[in-house]
Amino acid sequence: MHTNSAVLFNENTSFTYVDVIVPLYLKNTLTWFVPSQFHNGIAVGVRVEVQIGKSRRYAGIIKKIHQDKPANIEVKPILNVLDDRPILHEDQLKLWAWISKYYMCTEGEVMIAALPSHLKLSSETVVVFNPDHEVDTQTLNEKEYLVSEALEIRSELKISEIQKILDSNHVYPVIKQLIDKRICLVFEQMNETYKAKTETYIHLNSIYHNEEVLETLVNSWSKAPKQLDLLLSFLHLQRTQGDVLKSALLKKANASPAVFDGLVAKDILKVEKRQVDRLPNLPKEFNINFRLSVAQETALMQIQESFQQFPATLLHGVTGSGKTMVYIKLLEQFIKKGVQSLFLLPEIALTSQIIRKLRDHLGGHVAIYHSKFNMSERLELWHKVKSGEVKVVLGARSALFLPFSKLEFIIIDEEHDASYKQQDPAPRYNARDAAIFYAGLVNAKVLLGSATPSLETYYNATTHKYGLVKLSERFGNLELPDITTIDLKLEALDAGQSQIFAPLTIDSIRATLDKGRQIIIFQNRRGYSPYIICNTCSWIPKCTNCDVSLNYHKSSNKLHCHYCGSTYPLYKTCGNCGNQDLLQKNFGTEHIEENLETVFPEQKVARMDTDSIKGKHSHDTLIKQFEEHKIDLLVGTQMVVKGLDFDNVGAVVIPDGDSILHFNDFRVNERAFQLIEQVSGRAGRKNEHGQVFIQLRDTNHPLIEKLQKHDYDAFYNTEIQERQMFFYPPFSRIINVQSRHNDAFASKEAMTIFCNFIRQQYPQFVFGPAQPVINKVRNQYIFECMLKFQKNRQIIDGIKSAIETAVVEVLNHPHLKRTIFTVDVDPL
Known part of the structure; x- marks a missing residue:
């Protein structure tokens, strides 16, 4: 459970400094001074407007409030407080800090991954006009109106342009208000695949609210009988249901849009577009219309017993054993307690069947956190989760960052799946492991489910770090194939x-x-063919940006690079010998x-x-x-x-x-x-x-x-x-480090210096430098080093510190400053 432990300012406190996380790659959290006019408004988890450098401004998150002035540094004041109350809980900030330390990234990078774009305003942000807004501009104050009018004319504006319009640097509160009123959106939303959901509602022209006038209209109808049928259907729906949806009306009347348009043209019916909640307004009743088998009932009881002893329990159920039915029974119990649950899936877009099952049985208690939802929808769900209104969230790895207020249960389905591990960009975290850590912070129970558990998880279960429950038969006693x-x-x-x-x-x-x-x-x-080869000289077309063969896609009749996305026209002759005997090899x-x-x-x-x-x-x-x-x-x-x-x-x-x-x-x-x-x-x-x-x-x-x-x-x-014989996980820990540079010799030199530095302290743990199988991606040449070492806290901390120092050592060489290092802890 979360506790309301946010530290607030009041007139009697002497705190004057705040440590703020900003969405940047900054190794250390920066400190700002709090002017007296903001003392009553700040708390841990509140966003504040801060300036970095001469002109860059960011909406940062307060991590800590204190009275320790940094030595030998000129501390700047915060410029504004953007929230009336914290937008997240302190336990979330503890999770951010753990991810930052464990996966060797910055808290700013975690912030970028964790917050919806609406909450990450910066001087680089571009806001765009939302033509579907339904706010009367007469209700806006002067500053809001000026920005709204400029957006309507220009469609999009940079923060710097809004500053000029208002003749002020303090524009974040104005932008926040316009975003809250949905008059403008942040630029990232323009890349989304769909807009905020709207529905078309139908009203009767107000002159026909008079029963006599309406009766005269109906009785004097002489032409267009289909329009009359549609009107009568509307009147019936209006009396029985109240608000009438256009789609429901057309379906009930079995009418075409043309018939409907006729009534609108006659000014009998009026059309109103309304933005509606993406979260379905499903009934909150349960519909558990199935019975568990004896094996499932036994597994359910064993899971509940395991929760009394272990922080996490593995449900090892064969394919088709009905693990989802066990999940639903457990979720029902936690919903009835009035607490929240998180159901993590490897890829939310690929699990529509599970979504439907949960919605069928648990109704309106379930909300979906989908990667393709636009930022407005994510923000809406963010607030509903924080308020505790939503009891179950079904989502992919990023759902872990939602501001749960009463989280007591986490399901990690298909826990073995590599999709739980973020690859690029940082933070390169594993949502499964991060969820187990987070559960420990908030005293929640974790259920890991899989028919083919990862070796690390099964090892933890068989060595009694986790509980272990087996479901060894298929539902209905069906045999495995x-x-x-x-x-x-x-x-x-x-x-x-x-x-x-x-x-x-x-x-x-x-x-x-x-x-x-x-x-x-x-x-x-x-694709069609993973590669094409010359039958004469064995030449294979490769991407000019990456060291990979090109895949032939027949649908586009082009060659595609699956690493950088480049496309090339189909070769008719060999690029090496000129022969036309090109073969398509293998198949997609x-x-x-x-x-x-x-x-x-x-x-x-x-x-x-x-x-x-x-x-x-x-x-x-x-x-x-x-x-x-x-x-x-x-x-x-x-x-x-x-x-x-x-x-x-x-x-x-x-x-x-x-x-x-x-x-x-x-x-x-x-x-x-x-x-x-x-x-x-x-x-x-x-x-x-x-x-x-x-x-x-x-x-x-x-x-x-x-x-x-x-x-x-x-x-x-x-x-x-x-694994034990060759000292691989779960008996060891691995960190992979890569150097990337647009010059192959520079990349190799950078990694060589890096490896030699680490070897001075830990010679037995360093394997490299070496070129990976794919050693060039997007014109960057790659060299890598693997560090494999004991699961010992002192050694782990020492190696992580050595990695950070080694990277600084490399980048101090003038000709290697452009080297990009990536650190992947616990790679998959």
Whole structure:
């Protein structure tokens, strides 16, 4: 639970200084002086306007209030207080501080990731006019009106331009008021995929509020009978429901928009656009219309017992065991206590089925924190979470930063998923681990769920750092699918079928389709062909900005770089020898989709990857089509693995198993087992037994037998012994450091100096410098160093300090000042 421990100023206190977090890369928190006129308005967690340098201004967060004047520094005054009360809790600031220290970034970088853009005003901010606002400009004060009028003319303004308009540097309070009234938006919103939601409401012209006038109108109607029907439908809805939505009216009257427009043209009906709450106004009643199985009831009881002993508990439930139903029962209990819960998912956009299940059973208690919501919607949810109005938040990793006031329960579903780890930019935090730390701050319980837990989590559970509850049977006593390997060394691929599927695979797909069952084909490469090669000299087209081969996308008929996003025209001749014999090698999801449409022309084929799923609702639409059996064959990347539960999937096909099993990384077996077991779990969830077909050449790989038996424990026992033998996590800690520079020699020199500096103190822990497999991205040459060391607090703190000092040492060389260092703690 949070405590109301914010330190407030009053006339009797002697505090005169505040430490403020600003959204910048600043190693240390800066201090400002508080003028007397602001003494009553400041508290920890309140935003204040501060100046850095000669002209840059920022809305920073007060971290600490004190009376210790920094020595030998001229302390500037804060310029304004922007909030009446704290916008976040002190426990959140403690979380920011922990993330900053643990993941070796600054609190300013955490602030950038944690706050909605509306709360991060700076002198670099651009505000834009919101043409959909519904505020009467006559209600604005003089300053607000001047800025609003200028925005309407110019569409967008920089902070500096607003300062000139008002002839004042103190413009943040004015901008805040305009944002609150939704007259203007911050620039970041212009990149969002949709605008704030509006609904069209219908009113009757006021002259017809008189019953006699209305009766005369209806009785004298002689033409346009469809318009009369529509009017009568409107009157019925108005009397029974009050406010009338245009969409509901057209549906009830079964009328076209043209008929409706006729009544508007006659000035009988009036149209009003209203901005509505994105959070659905669902009823707050529960609808728990299912019963747990005996195994689920046992697991639920064991979880509750485990919560009495452990801060975190792992629910290890096989695919299809009904973990979500257990989650819902637990959420119901915490909602009834009147406290808040956080349900974390790896990627919120890919889990529409779970969203629907929670909304169906828990109704209006559940709110969604979605990456594609615009800033106004995020801000709206921010305040509802802070007030405690929202009881359950379903979100991706950034939902961890919401200002919960009564957080007592956190679910981390699919806890093994790499999407919980932020890669770029900083903070490079793992939301799973940060959530466990945060739960400790606020005394909340944590439930980690997975069919294929990460080795670190399972190790923590088996060594009694976490609790462990197992759910070892599928719901309804269904069996796990059979996994069959198809040996590509024995099965000749048909060149006429673009050499993707072996004849045995084609026969297996056809047999499944003949039973009326659906099929998922999993390939973790998008595009048409992962690379093109010259058949004469083996030349491969590469990106000029990155050291990677270009992927051919047939839909655009171009070559794409999946690292920097550059596109290139399709080569007709070899760039090296000039030969025209260019071959497309390997295959992506786009190629598989085309291939299946050729082999099975009578079947409906669809593709699910980041190229085909663009709009906000496109993923959910595709999922619903598959649920309704409008799609027979679904081709996809990891999107088809996450959060999907289908009744009619008879088989899963993995056409390139070798690419999953062979990769140069110490986690390769863990990732391969998780990926194949997860995608296999989509098959046979209801009715008939499921089948999984894996095409590969390495049929003797030791992981295959464990996968065929769905034996996670056997996999874990083998893998954990190897991790211990070679001193990899969970028995050690790893920090990866990269240097980037637009000159390859400078990047190598920078990393060499860095490694040599660390070796002076910790020679046994340094591995590098070395070039990664992909050693050039966006014209930056990359060298890296891995630090692997014991899980000892003193050693960890010492190495982190040495890293910071080593980076300073490198950047002190004049010709290496432009080197960019990135530090990744606990990389995945």
